Amino acid sequence: MAGPPLMRDGTGAGAAAPPALRELLVELNDLKRVRSAGRQGTIAERLFAQGWAMLTGGARAKDVALDITATALAATRLTDLDAAFLTAAGLSVAEAANVLRAGFDEVTPDLDPDLRARLRARLTAQDLPDMGAVPGFVGALADQPRAGVTCPGKPRILLEPPENHAEHCLMVAVYGVCLAPFYRADPGTVFLAAMAHHFHNAAMPDAGFTGEMLLGDHLLPIMEVATGWALAELDDAGDLRVEVERARAILPDDSTAEGRAFHAADCIDRVLQIAQHLRAASLTMGTVLDEMELVHAGPVKAFHDRVLRDMRIP
Known part of the structure; x- marks a missing residue:
């Protein structure tokens, strides 16, 4: 039996996004805040740099999209227990891959089954792609904080620590790949557009919506100049600049499947970034002790419980 007619977003019910992916996207968002000793920046920041090094090294955008997204998904639970660490600690390549697949x-x-299979396959042993030079805009975007919550005519709301533009671009790129099947979008195009959608902020400080409105007619020309500076760094990377410019053509609106996947990812990330601050502020000790088992099962749990009770903690 034929199903209902498809809407523009590829669904019969007219849904604008797949609610089944909500919990995954919430959890993925924490990669913008996870750090480890001896590694510079958050996982998201490092994956952003890795993705661009793969691209400048000649890897195809669709392959980079799958590799980076698979790595991010495995890191959602395993954080920096990645292939490099696991093999250095004595696991075989196959054993490390099994751990990554478990995470x-x-x-x-709840991922689209076909996409899930393609991503999972990326966690098997394979030769690493050639890494090219990391463009200067990568470090600049990592140094550039995002504006926080701004609204014309009102003082901004700053939530510390702020995310940076590299973290935001990486997360939108990964979200875009996860969402692509819902919109019937090409994941490589969505990924590349997301990785490049804040090129202007490599040089342009982020004053948010308020600053954009105050710039008025100057906004777009300034953004064009600043974007050009970043694009020029790709001139020696084969056809990459042309591919990036082609992918960025989806950014202005939601008239394409790729545009819808990108804008859904961008919107979700912007709001979840704020939601995590609110979630932390409303955390209760009941959640920490009872649901998350901060004092967890083990040979000394009974003693731990007595210590906390006698100390009247919490």
């Missing part, structure tokens, strides 16, 4: 499997049951 991946925990968070991806």
Whole structure:
């Protein structure tokens, strides 16, 4: 039996986004805040740099999209227990891949089955792609804080620590790949557009919506100049500049499947970034002790419980 007619977003019910992916996207968002000793920046910031090094090294955008997204999904639970660490600590390549797939499997049951299989396959042993030079805009975007919550005519709301533009671009890129099947969009195009959608902020400080409105007619020309500076860094990377410019053509609106996947990812990330601050502020000790088992099962749990009770903690 034929299903209902498809809407522009590729669904019969007219839904604008797939609610089944909500919990995954919420959890993925924390990669913008996870750090480890001996590694510079958050996981998201480092994956942003890795993605651009793969692109300048000649890897195809669709391959980079799958590799980076698979790595991000595995890291959602495993954080920096990645292939490099696991093999350095004595695991075989196959054993490390099994660990990564276990982490991946925990968070991806609701992904599109075909996309999930393609991503999971990226966590098997394979030769690493050639890495090219990391463009200067990568470090600049990592140094550039996002504006916080701004609204014309009102003082801004700053929530510390702020995310940076590299973290935001990476997360939108990964979200875009996860959302692409829902919109019937090409994940490589969405990924590349998202990785490049804040090129202007490599040089242009972020004053948010308020600053954009105050710039008025000057906004677009300034953004064009600043974007050109970043694009020029790709001139020696084969056809990459042309591919990036072609992908960025989806950014202005939601008239294409790729545009809808990108804008859904961008919107979700912007709001979840604020939601995590609110979630932390409303955290209760009941959640920490009872649901999350901060004092967890083990040979000394009974003693721990007595210590806390006698100390009247919490």
